[in-house]
Amino acid sequence: MxxxxxxxxxxxxxxxxxxxxxxxxxxxxxxxxxxxxxxxxxxxxxxxxxxxxxxxxxxxxxxGLINTHGHAAMTLFRGMADDLPLMTWLNDHIWPAEGKWVSSEFVHDGTQIAIAEMLRSGTTTYSDNYFFPEDAIRAILPTKMRAQLNFAVLDFPNNWASGPDDALAKGTELVKSYREHDQVRVIYGPHAPYTVSDEPLLKIKALAEEHGVGIQMHVHETQGEVDDAVKANGERPVARLHRLGLLGPHFQAVHMTALNDDDIRMCAETGTHIIHNPESNLKLASGFCPVDALQKSGVNVALGTDGAASNNDLDMLGEMRTAAQLAKAVAMNAEALPAYEALAVATINGAKAMNRHHELxxxxxxxxxxxxxxxxxxxxxxxxxxxxxxxxxxxxxxxxxxxxxxGEQVVKHRELLTIDRQEMIAKASTWRSKIKE
Structure with a gap:
C-alpha cells in the first residue's frame, strides 16, 4: 500500500x-x-x-472557491455608504474615505479580516485590486490563502502612488518578485477606462507582455460609463481597449454590463475573460452582465464578489446562487447557467481567468x-x-x-487555524471607531 x-x-x-x-x-x-x-x-x-x-x-x-474580483481591505468600509448609485458612492463617499484612511496598516488589517471571512466561506484563492499591495502580501502569507494581486493604476495620485508611472514602477517590482510564487501572484490593475488614459494603458500592455502576466480592469460597469465614453470620443470602452491591443487571453474584464453584440464578439475572438459580480452590480444598480450570451459565444465567465463595501459580503456560495438565478432572468431562459456550470464559474473558470487552471x-x-x-x-x-x-x-x-x-487544513469545524478570529473582530471594531469619529 x-x-x-x-x-x-x-x-x-x-x-x-x-x-x-x-x-x-x-x-x-x-x-x-x-x-x-x-x-x-x-x-x-x-x-x-x-x-x-x-x-x-x-x-x-x-x-476551493475562487473569488476572481474584490477589494479586500475595503471590508473596513462595509456598510458605510449603502443604497447609492455607483458614481455618487465613489465620488462622495468611497474616494474621500480612501483619501483619509487608506494606509499600510489599513490594507494589512482589512485584508486579513477579509481573508478570515473568505476562508470560512470556502474560498481558497481570491483576486484583489487595491493599493499598498506589499502590505496585502504581508497580510496574506501567514494565512495560507492564495491570491492574485492587481495593483491599482490611476491617472491621478493616491495614498500609495503619486501617479501611474510611480504605481507601475512599484508594482512591476512586485510582479517580478512573485512571478512564480506558490501563494501570491501580482498582475497589473488599471482601474477603469474612465480613470486611465491611453498612454499608461499602452505601458501596462507592454509590461504585462514583457513579464508574462495578466491585466484586470473594471470595464463597462454601467450604461452611463459607456454613454459617457461614446459622447467623449465616439468609441465604446471595449472597442477602445481592443484598438489599444489590451483584450486577449491575459485580460480580465470585470463587471461587463451594457454589452452589445460587437462587444461580445470582440471578447470571444480575443479570448478575453469576463469577471461577473452580480450582487455588487445589483446593489449599485449598475446593470446586468449577459452571462448566457457570453458563454454561448465561447467566452470564459468567472465569478467575483467585488468588495464588501458594495456587496456587502464576500460569500461566494451566495454569489453563485445569485449568478445562477440572475442569468436565467436576464436570458429569459430557465436553462441558462445550470447549477453545475454555476459551480464551474466559481472554481475552474476563475482558475482559467488567472491562468492557473493547470493547478487550481x-x-x-x-x-x-x-x-x-x-x-x-x-x-x-x-x-x-x-x-x-x-x-x-x-x-x-x-x-x-x-x-x-x-493539503493543509486552514478551517476545522468552522474554526480558523491560520488567523485569530477574535483578533480580527477586535481590529474591525478599532477601525470602526476611528473611521466613525
Whole structure:
C-alpha cells in the first residue's frame, strides 16, 4: 500500500472536471499538497494508507472557491455608504474615505479580516485590486490563502502612488518578485477606462507582455460609463481597449454590463475573460452582465464578489446562487447557467481567468489540494437528489465545515487555524471607531 498524507472520505466529491462528475461514496487522496486520486472509498482503503484519515459522511467535497474580483481591505468600509448609485458612492463617499484612511496598516488589517471571512466561506484563492499591495502580501502569507494581486493604476495620485508611472514602477517590482510564487501572484490593475488614459494603458500592455502576466480592469460597469465614453470620443470602452491591443487571453474584464453584440464578439475572438459580480452590480444598480450570451459565444465567465463595501459580503456560495438565478432572468431562459456550470464559474473558470487552471480549480490528480467540505447532513438539505443543486441553490456559508489549502487544513469545524478570529473582530471594531469619529 502507498503511504500518503491524507485521505478524506465523503458522501460526494464534486471534482468540477470536464465530465462534470458527481462521485458518490468516494475518497480524495492527498500527498505533498497535491491531489493523488479520487476513487471509491473501498478502493482507496485497499490502495493507500494515510497519516491522517477522515470520514465525512453527509458532506460534499468541492474545489476551493475562487473569488476572481474584490477589494479586500475595503471590508473596513462595509456598510458605510449603502443604497447609492455607483458614481455618487465613489465620488462622495468611497474616494474621500480612501483619501483619509487608506494606509499600510489599513490594507494589512482589512485584508486579513477579509481573508478570515473568505476562508470560512470556502474560498481558497481570491483576486484583489487595491493599493499598498506589499502590505496585502504581508497580510496574506501567514494565512495560507492564495491570491492574485492587481495593483491599482490611476491617472491621478493616491495614498500609495503619486501617479501611474510611480504605481507601475512599484508594482512591476512586485510582479517580478512573485512571478512564480506558490501563494501570491501580482498582475497589473488599471482601474477603469474612465480613470486611465491611453498612454499608461499602452505601458501596462507592454509590461504585462514583457513579464508574462495578466491585466484586470473594471470595464463597462454601467450604461452611463459607456454613454459617457461614446459622447467623449465616439468609441465604446471595449472597442477602445481592443484598438489599444489590451483584450486577449491575459485580460480580465470585470463587471461587463451594457454589452452589445460587437462587444461580445470582440471578447470571444480575443479570448478575453469576463469577471461577473452580480450582487455588487445589483446593489449599485449598475446593470446586468449577459452571462448566457457570453458563454454561448465561447467566452470564459468567472465569478467575483467585488468588495464588501458594495456587496456587502464576500460569500461566494451566495454569489453563485445569485449568478445562477440572475442569468436565467436576464436570458429569459430557465436553462441558462445550470447549477453545475454555476459551480464551474466559481472554481475552474476563475482558475482559467488567472491562468492557473493547470493547478487550481478542480479536484483532479496532480492539482493542488485546495478544497472545502460542505455539510449537507441536516434538515436544510433534506432530501438530497442532486448535491450540486443543493450547493448552488440551498446552501449557506455556515455549512462550510472544513477547508484545506495545499493539503493543509486552514478551517476545522468552522474554526480558523491560520488567523485569530477574535483578533480580527477586535481590529474591525478599532477601525470602526476611528473611521466613525
Amino acid at each position: 502507498q503511504t500518503v498524507d491524507l485521505i478524506v472520505h465523503a458522501s460526494w466529491i464534486i471534482p468540477v472536471n470536464q465530465a462534470r462528475d458527481v462521485l458518490a461514496d468516494h475518497a480524495l487522496v492527498v500527498d505533498q499538497g497535491k491531489v493523488v486520486a479520487t476513487l471509491p472509498s473501498k478502493e482507496a482503503n485497499l490502495a493507500y494508507q494515510a497519516k491522517e484519515e477522515l470520514d465525512l459522511a453527509g458532506r460534499a467535497l468541492i474545489p 480549480g478542480s479536484l483532479e490528480a496532480g492539482k493542488l489540494a485546495d478544497f472545502a467540505a460542505i455539510d449537507l447532513s441536516d434538515i436544510e438539505s433534506a432530501p438530497i437528489y442532486d448535491p450540486v443543486s443543493h450547493i448552488v441553490y440551498a446552501t449557506s456559508r455556515q455549512q462550510v465545515e472544513h477547508v484545506w489549502i495545499g
